[in-house]
Amino acid sequence: MNINALQTLLFVPANRPERFATALSSGADAVIIDLEDAVPAADKDAARNMLANWLTEQPPASVLVRINGTGSPWFNQDMALCRSDAVAAVVVPKAEDAEALAELAHVTDKPLLPFIESARALARLDAIASANGVARLLFGQLDMALDLAMDYPPPPGEPDDQAPFLPIRSQLVVCSRAHDLAAPLDAVYTAFHDDAGLQAYVREGMKLGFGGVLLIHPRQVAPAVQAMAPTPAQVAWAGRGLAAEQRVNGAVVAVNEQMVDSPVMARARRILRQDGQR
Template identity: 35%
Template sequence: MTTGTIPLTWLYAPGDRPDLVAKALVSGADVVIVDLEDAVAPDRKDHARSATAELLTDPQPVPVHVRVNALDGPLAEQDLKSLFAAPLPGLAGLRLPKVTSPDLITRLTATTGATPLYALLESALAVEHAHAIAAAGPAVRGIALGEADLRADLGVRHDAGLDWSRSRVVVAARAAGLPAPAQSVHPDIRDLEGLAASCAHGRALGFLGRAAIHPRQLPLIARAYLPTTHEVEEAEAVVRAAATERGAQALPNGAFVDAAVVALARRTLALAERR
């Protein structure tokens, strides 16, 4: 991913499997997330830490984030000691699972410094504190939902039952001046039709991009979040009109153009550059 490119795909890879991490790095994902948490068995945690630290001693071809273990448990402290024992040029950010309050972020930055932090909200309490977490400090660069844990916490059986929480996180991120959040993973790697439908729904809710657990999901996610040819043409018309006229106006097709419409059009064109 080149500097300034808007990330759309975030691929998880288990930290105790350097072979899979190596494949993830050349998969085309915009960001690779090396996982020390759920994807690693308890007896493999030490190996995952050492392998990840070794990998990140060198710069990597794409940004690499590390998902540490839950901050309220003993494993996270060991993860952080391993990652911050010496400079790691390949570390582009930390994914923080099960964040429930801004205090956890504040305490963490004493160790992590200016390393970009991405908070995962995975409980009802976390969703209630979404804006406070998003605004916890300059090191926070993004928030996102962890939908599997949130679903269990809420007792939600149907996907639509999470839509209020999804919208809450989208609003909280933007209110804190953060980028629109990426969607949570689609756990069935064979269900590409379901993934496409879910991405379309997420895009309508205001998400931008998605985390993935298998490389086969990446092209579909990217396509789902890239603007269509028609959307690009509409955005170009808006920007042209804004460059030649002042104030609010209507396009020939009757669409009303003001500053907010122009801002959305420019975002569409920025995404279209990825084509």
């Protein structure tokens, strides 16, 4: 599994093994089996045991696992579970301590995907992104809103305004680039029957520079994939730009009364590569 190339990651509760096969066949790039938020405290040990048995029958590096936090009573056993060959990477909730992340990577010998979901994590973002073993950053929007006492999420029927999160999301994108990490993965969109809302949310994340999105229901996979694909207008624009560039042998050129130079052409090539991968 190429962790850097993942765009759609689907959560499935660890205490619902009957859903694992459905998740794996959903079309998502990867499945995250969740031992943390999705599992009540009383079910943690049983869920871990069921997952451990299931992992023994899975191919190497076939799933990701979200463990419980470093300060929880379940952390050590979760960490031991993640040494399984079937675990491709460890998803770390409420990551705030770079040294603890490096130790977790050392013990499990797995890449880490830490959740950034608190003010303390934002303040330590450079250290977290540069910690040994960290592969990509994940945005935990709901926990971040709670930690910052933000007025979010809105009551049902009110607009889902993402504007307050733009500075935070941009920090994750910039920090990931500065530390040569793959683009971060955006937070879940909780209204799993709202395809149009999900697609608008995913497109906004792509504009900011996110490399993918976390999902909570199999039906979200197809709309998310569609939203991340280049639009016909983008493909047509990229084709016109590259054709004009070839006519002038790479010099700056105007296309539809817009200047087109090397950074613009680099984006055009990326769009056409993405379109060719569909």
